[in-house]
Amino acid sequence: MIDDTGPTPRRGGWPIAPVIYEIYPRSFRDTTGSGEGDLRGVMEGLDHVASLGVDAIWITPFFVSPHVDGGYDVADHRQVDPRYGTMADFDRLVSRAHDLDLKVMIDQVLNHTSDQHPWFQRAIEGDAEFADRYLWVDPKRDGTAPNNWLSQFGPPAWTWNHKRRQYYFHQFLACQPSLNLRNEAVQEKHRAEIQCWRDRGVDGFRFDATTSYLYDTSLKDNPPASAEVQDKVSGENFVPYTYQDHVYDMLPGDGVAYTKKLRDWAGDDAFLLGEITSGNQSVELASQMVATDQLDACYTTDMPEGKGTPKVVADILSRQDKTASAWWMSSHDQPRHVTAAGDGSDRDARLFAMQCAVLPGPWMIYQGEELALPQPDLTKEETTDPLDLLYWPDGPGREGPRVPLPWHEGADHYGFTSGTPWLPMRWPHGKAVMRQSEEDGVAAFYTELLKIRKKYRLGEGSWTVEEATDHLLVLSRETPEGHFRAIFNHGQEPRDRADQEGDLVFSSEADDGLSARVGILLTRP
Known part of the structure; x- marks a missing residue:
């Protein structure tokens, strides 16, 4: 059992554990008919988001970009x-x-730039x-x-530039050259x-790829991954990136301490969320990065990659020494979990x-997860x-x-756009926002669940x-509002809960x- 009412004090009106x-x-x-969503569209859709009862929105990058990698x-x-x-529009x-009592969090992509960034073009010029x-x-x-470093997508992390007659390093795509974050400029x-x-009023930041910020200046080869490490490195095990133990290309020495700079730059009242992409030792790294003068929370890929099973949840809880982990199942980078895990x-x-x-x-x-x-x-x-096309x-x-x-x-294109959507929309019947918000919809369930939370x-x-176990997760929870037991049956067969005392x-x-595939929350006697 860990006694912790939150990793940090409340900051800037943020809850300790925001949704x-x-x-x-x-x-x-989309409000323009371009087929792509826009900031005005985000603003017009905020009533739906606020109605769920969430505390904040995180908006993924809307900055100037060639959009090779989303x-x-x-x-x-x-x-x-x-x-x-x-x-x-952003303002x-x-x-x-x-006005809707929603905090605003945006992405900060500090690890790299586009190869079209003026800085990189100046570098190519000599x-x-x-x-x-x-x-x-x-x-x-x-x-x-x-050296032998690989990008997280699998191909080599080095790309040759004939004008400089040198290689440049990139943790991700070749069009995303990694920055030298030790450089003062x-x-x-x-x-x-x-x-x-x-x-401009932003209340917090989600920091992309925090575990990729720093590399060992010795540039030594990464050693091969042991079977145990390979199983934990983020990504499918057919991706060659998982064959290495990434001890030199990610977070050597002062990497965790770098999060103190992020706190200093953002201010004491900003909520800071870090993305952990290392896979290996992911939860332990999250715990090291979370402190009053560092980040407020981190999230790892353990939950979605592990399908959110009882053993995965228990493993994450056993490895963190504070409430360092943010919980999630789907994102713009992970398949929708109602299919991938369910x-x-x-x-x-639900x-x-x-x-x-x-x-x-x-x-x-x-x-959209609230629409199932x-x-x-x-x-x-x-x-x-x-990345999808590569494999x-x-x-x-x-x-x-x-x-x-x-x-x-x-409605045409489900009311998303008056033009042609940038990706085809073939949604099942009954999944639209205005349908799911009805009393018996999944969105309505989310709203009630958030009230309970x-x-x-x-x-x-x-x-x-x-x-x-493979199919059963039982948690004992003690919060400032009481003592609870949460029970989740992930199996396909009903289970007897006669020995589980407490009021529903x-x-x-x-x-x-x-019953099969059900979760219940009880008060503890």
Whole structure:
């Protein structure tokens, strides 16, 4: 059991364990007929988001970008990409969110830039000052790359540039050269960018790929991964990246301490969320990064990659020494979990939602999961995501959750756009926002669940894992509002709960028993 009422004091009006709704603006709502969502569309859809009872929104990158990697290849971190609107649109969005009592969190992509960024172009032209803001290295005598480092997508992490006759380093795509975050000019740039968005009313930041910020300057080869390590490295085990133990290309020495700079730049009242992409030792790294003068929480890929099973939840809880982990199942980078981890049913959508809701720490909801949206099937010709295409048809399925949100049942393109949506929309009947918000819809269930979570402060307090088998998870929770037992039957057969004493508080199904694929919350006697 761990006694912890939250990793940090309340900051800037933020709850200790906020519920954060992720918005991928390109697929949220289109107001121009371009077929792509925009910031005005986000603003117009905030009433629905606020009605769920969440505390904040996280908006993924809307910055100037060639959009090779979904906007995470940023060419200008301080300007709105015209495809999404204007800075005035962003200001109106922030104002509207605050009127609805929603905090606003945006992405900060500090690890890399687009290869179209002016800095990188200056480096290619031979400017030594700008070259030092990235990592350029001479080839070995035989012309090969400096070491064996691989990008997280699998191909080598080094790309040759014939003009400089050097290799440059990139943790992700070749069009995303990694920045040298030890460089003072890079640090000043990031500090100024963060301050720019704080000045515009942003309340917090989600930091992309925090475990990729720093590399060991020795540039030693990574050793092979042991079988145990390979099983834990983030990503499918057919991706060569998982064959290495990433001890030199990610977070050496002072990497964890770098989060203190992020806190200093963002201010004491901002809520800071870090993304952990290491896989190996992910929860332990999250715990090291969370402190009063560091981040407020981190999230790892353990939950979605492990399908949110009882043993996965128990493993995460056993490895963290505070409420460092934010809980989630789907995102713009992970397939929709009602299909990936469940059978696509509303029943499974409710089960996973309730499981996340009663776990200690922040909860991240991805747009459309409150509608129980399944993972769409896309053809290779319809797919644009480079990682999905690299391993087609066995890629991670990143494009599926980016299919635009259905708003109105029966309307052209479900009311998302008056034009042609950038990805085809083939949603099942009954999944639109205006349908699911009805009394018996999954969105209505989310709304009631969030009320229960807030009333009993389930994101706070201590926990004990009483039981975790292939199909059963039993948690004992103590919060500032009482003592509870949460029971989740992930199996396909009903279970007897006669020995589970306590009055029913809430259930993911209509009955109060342990039917198949159900979660229940009881008061502890």
